[in-house]
Amino acid sequence: MAKIVNYRDLDLSFNRHPLTNDVTQYVESDSVKKALRNLLTLKRYEKPFHPEINSGIYDCLFENTSSLHLDAMKTVVSQLVKKYEPRVQLYDVIILPNLDGNSFSVTLNYSIINLQTPFNFTFNITRNR
Numbered sequence: 001m002a003k004i005v006n007y008r009d010l011d012l013s014f015n016r017h018p019l020t021n022d023v024t025q026y027v028e029s030d031s032v033k034k035a036l037r038n039l040l041t042l043k044r045y046e047k048p049f050h051p052e053i054n055s056g057i058y059d060c061l062f063e064n065t066s067s068l069h070l071d072a073m074k075t076v077v078s079q080l081v082k083k084y085e086p087r088v089q090l091y092d093v094i095i096l097p098n099l100d101g102n103s104f105s106v107t108l109n110y111s112i113i114n115l116q117t118p119f120n121f122t123f124n125i126t127r128n129r
Contacts, residue, residue: 032087032112033121039084040077040106041125055080057104061127065097077106087113102127 003060016023044054055077063069074093081090094107103126 027113027116029117029119031063032085033119034109035085036081036110036121037123038086039080040123053084057106058127061102061104061125065099070095070097073104077108081108081110089113091118097107098124 016124039053040055042054043058044056045051047053055073057073057077060069060073073095077093077095078090081088081093088110089112090108090110092107092109094109096105096107097103098105101126105122105124107120107122109118109120
């Protein structure tokens with residue numbers, strides 16, 4: 001019999017839940033989605049004692065974009081997710097550049113290990129001025 005696990009993560013902004021006055025939690029698919037976003041938006045040296053945990057996407061905003069460059073980014077993102085997010089079975093990474101807006105659109109197609117439902121998560125990374 002398969003063990004059923006409920007995934008729960010705290011909201012990193014530490015907002016209070018209006019009814020319980022406790023810290024807000026993310027559950028199941030929202031928890032995994034938030035963890036993926038946090039993982040992929042980490043910059044080098046933001047995680048103490050682990051400078052190797054970064055996707056390098058922010059560094060790529062200032063580079064000339066080519067198909068080889070996008071393939072390298074996809075490889076780095078997929079390796080990062082496979083290594084540091086064990087709750088996810090990653091199927092595909094799609095990175096689309098927006099050259100005029102200095103941004104990237106990152107789409108992850110994945111399923112959560114205990115939930116065999118496929119999920120699609122898209123977020124944009126833009127350059128701050």
